Amino acid sequence: xxxxxxxxxxxxxxxxxxxxxxxxxxxxxxxxxxxxxxxxxxxxxxxxxxxxxxxxxxxxxxxxxxxxxxxxxxxxxxxxxxxxxxxxxxxxxxxxxxxxxxxxxxxxxxxxxxxxxxxxxxxxxxxxxxxxxxxxxxxxxxxxxxxxxxxxxxxxxxxxxxxxxxxxxxxxxxxxxxxxxxxxxxxxxxxxxxxxxxxxxxxxxxxxxxxxxxxxxxxxxxxxxxxxxxxxxxxxxxxxxxxxxxxxxxxxxxxxxxxxxxxxxxxxxxxxxxxxxxxxxxxxxxxxxxx
Numbered sequence: 001x002x003x004x005x006x007x008x009x010x011x012x013x014x015x016x017x018x019x020x021x022x023x024x025x026x027x028x029x030x031x032x033x034x035x036x037x038x039x040x041x042x043x044x045x046x047x048x049x050x051x052x053x054x055x056x057x058x059x060x061x062x063x064x065x066x067x068x069x070x071x072x073x074x075x076x077x078x079x080x081x082x083x084x085x086x087x088x089x090x091x092x093x094x095x096x097x098x099x100x101x102x103x104x105x106x107x108x109x110x111x112x113x114x115x116x117x118x119x120x121x122x123x124x125x126x127x128x129x130x131x132x133x134x135x136x137x138x139x140x141x142x143x144x145x146x147x148x149x150x151x152x153x154x155x156x157x158x159x160x161x162x163x164x165x166x167x168x169x170x171x172x173x174x175x176x177x178x179x180x181x182x183x184x185x186x187x188x189x190x191x192x193x194x195x196x197x198x199x200x201x202x203x204x205x206x207x208x209x210x211x212x213x214x215x216x217x218x219x220x221x222x223x224x225x226x227x228x229x230x231x232x233x234x235x236x237x238x239x240x241x242x243x244x245x246x247x248x249x250x251x252x253x254x255x256x257x258x259x260x261x262x263x264x265x266x267x268x269x270x271x272x273x274x275x276x277x278x279x280x281x282x283x284x285x286x287x288x289x290x291x
Contacts, residue, residue, distance in 0.1 A: 106194065122239050128196070137209070172258060180247055182248070188235055188238055
């Protein structure tokens with residue numbers, strides 16, 4: 001869009017989105033998305049972390065996808081270490097096939113809204129998904145987990161038993177002013193999916209094996225919720241940066257700067273999650289290990 005056309009319109013819109021395909025639908029937008037979606041889960045519960053309006057469907061350009069899956073490593077055999085949950089869940093998402101009550105409770109608080117010069121709305125939602133694990137012996141359960149293991153695009157050839165993926169979208173409006181061009185308003189949206197294993201049935205499991213399984217799922221959930229918290233905080237940071245973005249000399253320059261901002265903040269969320277996996281060895285140090 002040229003500078004002349006920018007001056008002719010009082011308000012212009014640009015959209016940032018995450019998507020898994022590449023096709024031009026409109027102008028002035030950039031995106032990224034998780035690589036690979038899991039197969040339809042056996043159970044899905046939507047846990048909203050903040051009420052907001054529907055995500056915009058304005059025109060967008062969709063470039064090459066960016067990976068942001070963060071699986072949990074469970075392949076190293078080590079004694080599980082109990083990790084306190086720390087917070088009381090406000091909503092419960094329980095797999096009806098499991099008799100281990102509370103294992104699939106999650107609570108991921110939305111970080112505090114930042115102070116901003118321009119109004120930028122924030123909306124978020126978390127989905128808990130499970131896949132079915134069969135067997136009533138340690139070997140059978142381990143084999144079932146292995147068959148369902150998921151890849152991590154950050155580590156070619158790797159396969160893990162749980163993962164978290166996030167989808168972040170930014171939308172903004174800008175306007176010409178006496179100072180050149182500046183933000184008018186915007187929206188930042190983030191959707192998070194945590195995928196965990198769930199036993200089809202606990203019938204026939206020895207008590208010590210059931211205890212080991214429950215500890216594994218609980219600790220794995222703690223690790224994955226850590227990824228979700230990092231993603232949510234990164235989305236809040238992006239909201240703050242977008243809502244305080246300084247004016248530019250003209251609207252073409254501002255558009256380019258806002259694209260760069262999205263890319264930088266997206267990459268920052270990705271990096272902090274990669275570091276989290278390095279620090280925790282994909283959950284190993286948190287007891288996310290089976291058997």
